[in-house]
Amino acid sequence: MLHTWSQTLLDHYHLHCIVTGGGVALGGTRWLSSSAHYLFPVQALSVMYRGKFLAGLKALFDAGQLEFHGQLAALAKPSQFAAVVREAAAPKWVVYAKRPFAGPKQVLAYLSRYTHRVAISNRRLISADGQQVIFAYKDYADGARQKTMTLSVAEFVRRFCLHVLPERFVKIRHYGLLGNRQRQQRLAHARQLLGLSAPPTQPETSAAKQAGTESFRARCPFCQQLSLILVREVAPPRAARPIVVLDSS
Numbered sequence: 001m002l003h004t005w006s007q008t009l010l011d012h013y014h015l016h017c018i019v020t021g022g023g024v025a026l027g028g029t030r031w032l033s034s035s036a037h038y039l040f041p042v043q044a045l046s047v048m049y050r051g052k053f054l055a056g057l058k059a060l061f062d063a064g065q066l067e068f069h070g071q072l073a074a075l076a077k078p079s080q081f082a083a084v085v086r087e088a089a090a091p092k093w094v095v096y097a098k099r100p101f102a103g104p105k106q107v108l109a110y111l112s113r114y115t116h117r118v119a120i121s122n123r124r125l126i127s128a129d130g131q132q133v134i135f136a137y138k139d140y141a142d143g144a145r146q147k148t149m150t151l152s153v154a155e156f157v158r159r160f161c162l163h164v165l166p167e168r169f170v171k172i173r174h175y176g177l178l179g180n181r182q183r184q185q186r187l188a189h190a191r192q193l194l195g196l197s198a199p200p201t202q203p204e205t206s207a208a209k210q211a212g213t214e215s216f217r218a219r220c221p222f223c224q225q226l227s228l229i230l231v232r233e234v235a236p237p238r239a240a241r242p243i244v245v246l247d248s249s
Contacts, residue, residue, distance in 0.1 A: 001111060001172045002165075005119045007137035008149055009159035016111050020177055024190055031193040039097075046095040054085055115172060119163040128153075 006012035022033040060066050061081055068075045075081050126134040126148060133156040138144045151159070165171060177186055191198060 001114065003114055004163045004165075007140070009119050009156070009162070011162050016114070018107070018111075023177065024186075024193065028189070029193075031190065042095055042097050045097070046093045049095055050089065050093040054089055058085060119160050132156075 001016045002013075003016055004011060004013050019039060021038065022031055024030075025032050057066075061078075075084060120135060124136045126136060128134070130153065132150055132152050134148055134150045135156075136146060136148055139147050174180055174183070177190060179186075188198070
């Protein structure tokens with residue numbers, strides 16, 4: 001899952017990834033569990049990440065997809081850009097990896113707060129007028145203390161727009177066991193191999209109970225699955241009638 005923003009709405013691009021601790025064997029007859037240290041050696045990951053990142057950056061430069069303005073204008077020259085890449089490749093890069101503080105439920109609860117939210121939630125907004133916006137944020141460089149920041153309306157909108165994804169960009173992607181195609185069948189098979197019972201079904205909503213039949217359930221316009229429940233139809237607002245002024249003069 002892509003996460004692009006910091007507490008102050010500046011660009012902070014990173015990915016949150018959930019990786020299963022094992023997988024179904026090629027024959028599909030058993031589950032292969034991973035060892036306790038199965039994921040990535042941190043030192044090897046830092047070297048690999050540095051190489052991939054700088055190679056991708058150079059590819060963007062060669063394709064003319066990078067722009068340099070202000071103090072960075074000199075980097076538009078290939079020699080200057082190459083010098084910066086060499087300088088960045090010299091030191092060791094740090095990859096921070098550790099076990100989560102809690103279990104899977106807490107990790108998923110944390111990530112769920114970012115799936116359908118962009119940049120800032122309403123509860124962090126303190127005030128706004130035609131000139132400036134004041135919002136709350138956590139300063140992690142100062143022990144995660146709660147602070148407030150005041151920005152002009154133009155700067156606030158600029159920072160917010162940094163995190164509006166391009167049209168048709170997929171923010172959350174699933175692979176392997178959780179891939180979209182035949183996901184339910186694969187998960188059911190994995191639970192069977194692990195000896196786990198099927199997850200409890202979601203409780204039926206009052207609207208669905210009242211309908212009593214699938215004919216009242218709306219189909220998704222894309223996958224045609226009965227995944228939507230019709231609660232009620234909201235009529236479009238009526239256009240205001242024009243005000244007729246009678247001039248009796």
